[in-house]
Amino acid sequence: MPAHSPSIPRALHIVCVALVALGLGEAAVTQPVSEPRFAQLDNSLRVAAVPMPDASRISVQLWYRAGWADDAPETLGACNAARHTLDACARREIAAIKPPDAAATTQLAAAGRSGPSLRFSSGTLPDAVWFAWSGPPGALPDLLHRVRALAEPGRIATCVPRSQTLAVGLGRFSLSSECASDAAPPAAMLPESVYAFALALWSTAPAQRSDDDDDGPRLTVSSDAALDFAARWFVASNAHVIVVGPAEPEPVIEQVRERFGDLPWTEPPRRNTAPARPAPERLRESCDATWDELRLSWPAPPADAPGQQAWDVVAAHLCNTVDGPLHARLATRGALPPRWRRLAWRDAGIFEVTLEFSTPQPLEAVEPIEVEVRDALRQLTQKPPEPIAFDRARALAARAARQRRSSFDAWALTLGEREVVGGDLLKADRDPDRLTVPGVDELQRIAAELLRARCVTRCASRSESRQPMECTSSRPVATPLGEATAAPTWSGDVGRVRVELFAGEAADWIEVVTLGDERLTDAMVGTLLLVGAADRSIAEFRDYLSYHGLDLMPARQGDQAGLVSRGPADRLPQMVELHRELLRPGPRPANAIEAATAAAATLTTLVAQSRRCGQAEMYIPPGAIGWHVDWPIPTSEGVFREHVATIPDDLRASVRIRGPVSPEAARGAVAEAWDRERPGR
Missing domain, CATH: 3.30.830.10 (Metalloenzyme, LuxS/M16 peptidase-like)
Incomplete structure (x- = not known):
C-alpha cells in the first residue's frame, strides 16, 4: 500500500508558514519556525x-x-x-x-x-x-x-x-479540564451521559439525565x-x-x-458521525424539586486554541471572591463562591459556571438566578471593569493557565487529544509559555457572545448523583517537589535558612516550599492558615493572593511541615515574604485560639458535606486562607494552644524552590524576608 501524504489543509498550512518565512527575509533564516x-x-x-x-x-x-x-x-x-x-x-x-x-x-x-x-x-x-x-x-x-x-x-x-x-x-469518561478556577477537579461523565450532554448543548433536544449510581454501571x-x-x-x-x-x-x-512500519495493515473499523450543531437557543433540563447545585454551560472555543485566554479572564472576573460581580450578586442568596471551568469536546469547547448553595433551593429559584447571571454578563458589556479588578482577573486567568500547562505530560496529552479527537493539533496553541494579554474590549465581546449563545442549565442535589456531569476525584495536591527525584541544582545557607533550587518543567512558573523542623507537626499544618495571620484579615490575604495570581496551601515533606505557594516566577519575593509572615513568632490576639477552634469546626462540617465532589479545594473556604480536603483539621482547643500559640524563635527553616530561579535571586529574596524584623515585634 503506498504511503499517504498529509491532508490538504495541513499541507496548505505548512506551505503558508514557509511563504511567510520567505517573506521575512534573513530574520526568518536566523530564527526559523x-x-x-x-x-x-x-x-x-x-x-x-x-x-x-x-x-x-x-x-x-x-x-x-x-x-x-x-x-x-x-x-x-x-x-x-x-x-x-x-x-x-x-x-x-x-x-x-x-x-x-x-x-x-x-x-x-x-x-x-x-x-x-x-x-x-x-x-x-x-x-x-x-x-x-x-x-x-x-x-x-x-x-x-x-x-x-x-x-x-x-x-x-x-x-x-x-x-x-x-x-x-x-467508569467515567473524562472530558479534558482545559482551564479551571482554584484547583477544580477534572470533569467527568458517565459514558452514556457524554453524548446526551453534547446533544443538549449543540442540538434541539434537551439532555436526558442518567439514573445510574455514583460508581457508574x-x-x-x-x-x-x-x-x-x-x-x-x-x-x-x-x-x-x-x-x-x-x-x-x-x-x-x-x-x-x-x-x-512492520505492523500489519487491517481494514479500519467504521465509526459513527457526530451530531450537527443547530442555531443557539436557551435550554433547561428538568430539575429536582429541591436542589443545591446549579450548572450553566455554553459552547465556547477550545481553551488551547491560540488567543483564547480572554475567556479565562471573563470567568475569573465574574467568579472571584474579592470583587467578582457574580459572586457579589449571588452571595446574598446564600450561594457559595462560584466555580468555573473550560472543557474540551471533540473539536470545540464548553464554558461552565457552577453555583452551589449552603441550603436547598426550590425549583422556582432557578429562573431568578439565571437572570442574575445574565445581568452580570450584561453589566460587563455595558461597563468595563475597574483597572484593579481587570488586573486581578488577568492574574487569576494566568494562574489557571499556568497550572494547566505546568505539567509537561498533561500538556503533551492535550496536544495528542487535539490531533486524534479534535481533528487537528495545528489549531492548538503549541507554546506552553505563551499567554495572551486580552484587552477590555475583548472581555465585553465575549460577554455579549455568552448572552446570545445557547445555555444549558442543570440543577440537582449533591446528595444525589444523577446529574449528567459530576465530580469524581479532586486534583491531588502531592507532597511538594514529590517528583523532584534529582538532586538540587543549587543549595546554600542564608543565615539560619537552608535554600535549595530544583529544576522545573515550566518556563516561568515556580513552586516555593517553606518547611520548619519537627516542631511544626501535622496539627501545625492544619492550623497555620487559620490563625497564622491573626493580625491580618482573611479578606486582606485573599485580596493579596488573587491580585498576584498566587495560591497557598499547607505542605509536608517527611517529618517537616510548613507552606507551599505556586505562581509566576517574578513573584518569588512575594511568596517568600508571605511564608515568613505566617511563620513569624509572636503573640496572638487574646481570642485567636477560640476563634480558630470555631472556624475549624465550621470548616470540618463544610469538608464533610462536600467531600464527594472535592468542593473544599475548589475555592478558599470561610475562615481559612487556603485548604485541601486531605489535610487534618484540629478542633481541640488544647491542640491549638500547644502547637499554634507560639512559633519557636529559633525556628530553622528550609526554602525549596522549583522552577527558573537563579541562585542570586533566591538568596536575595530569602535574605530580604528572613533577616528583616517585622515592624511592631
Missing part, C-alpha cells in the same frame, strides 16, 4: 512529531480511535476492559521490556536519570483510548520500544486468557469481548503515534517508521 511534521506509514498508522525545543522531557503517545460516546454499554465495557488490561500488563511488565540496545541505557545514565523517571499512563476519552510514556529526551529510543510493545498485534492476549470473566465498570465482560474489541480497534490503521518534546521532527518520524 519549527512546525509539527505529519506522516502516514504504509500500514496507515499516522505519525505526528511536535517539536518543543525548551521542554525538559519527551512524550511518546499511542492513540486509538475507539468508537463514539453513544455506543452500546457492552461496547464501552469491552473498550474499558481492553484498555485496563493493556494498562495493567504494561505496568506489570515494565521491568521485562528491556531497552533495544545499550545506547538507550547509556543515554539515560548520561541524563542523570534512572528507570523511575519514566512515567506511564493511559486513559479513555469519549472517542479515543491513549497510552503514553514520557521521560528525559535521551530516553526516546527506549520510549519508542515500549510503545511499540504495546502496539504489537495480539499483545493483549498475553495479558489475559480467553474465556475468563472480567467484572469491569464502565458495572458489567460482566468476558475476556473474549475485550480481546475481540482490541483486535478490531487496536490496529495500526486506527492508530496514531504522537511524539512531543525537544527532538527534530524528521528524525523522529524516521525512527517511528523503522519501529512501527
